[in-house]
Amino acid sequence: MAENRRRLRPQLPPAYFGNSIYPISATITAGKLQANDLGWAAGMLNQVVASHTHAAIRGLVEGWMASPSVYLLSGQDHHSIVMASSPQFDLYGCDFGWGKAAGLRSGSANQFDGIIWSYPGREGGGSIDLEVCLPPEVMSSLESDVEFALAVSTLNSFNKRSIKKMKLK
Structure with missing residues (x-):
């Protein structure tokens, strides 16, 4: 979900009450995601967020006006x-x-x-x-994924023994 407040020209006023967001997405295959690291995936997301500009938002709104629908999170x-x-x-x-x-x-x-x-x-x-x-089975997989654990934790929270134990699973 991307916020629109600061992307619109003119920007929405600070006193604007409510959400101004739009769902944006990056779509890739599982194989391509596995073939690259988390930094690559973050770069893909960064490109999508950077492309969410005033012009893009206006285009999305015009499209919605032509064919209204309710987006369910x-x-x-x-x-x-x-x-x-x-x-x-x-x-x-x-x-x-x-x-x-x-x-x-x-x-x-x-x-x-x-x-x-x-x-x-x-x-x-x-x-x-x-x-x-x-889901619980996905969380269990993340707990044993060394790359993920290192990406979301400080180095001080892991010691060599913890990492070695994770690699053995």
Whole structure:
């Protein structure tokens, strides 16, 4: 999901109430994804996000006006991953007088297999917290994937023994 607020010209005003988002996607084969590393996949996503410009948004809106439909966030096929929210929004900065939140969650109405919510990290400093909703067997596979573990963790959280143990699985 890509936000439109800062991409539109003129930009939506800060007081705009509501979401202005559009689903965008990158489609690749499983073989091509396996043949490349996570950095390559991130580069593919970066290209898609960069192409979500004012002109592209206006074209999508015009297409929708010609043939209106309701987009269901949970309507993805079981092979899709949906990335939602953004580390741009300082959600840990919202203090209602109870102190800083211990964690952020999207709520059960917004969860389905294949959605990943991205929040600014509680620790700050450019960190990112992810809420990942995947079937249990997929989560188990991720837990034993060394490349994935190294990509989403700090080097301090892994020692050589942990990595060696993961490679043995």
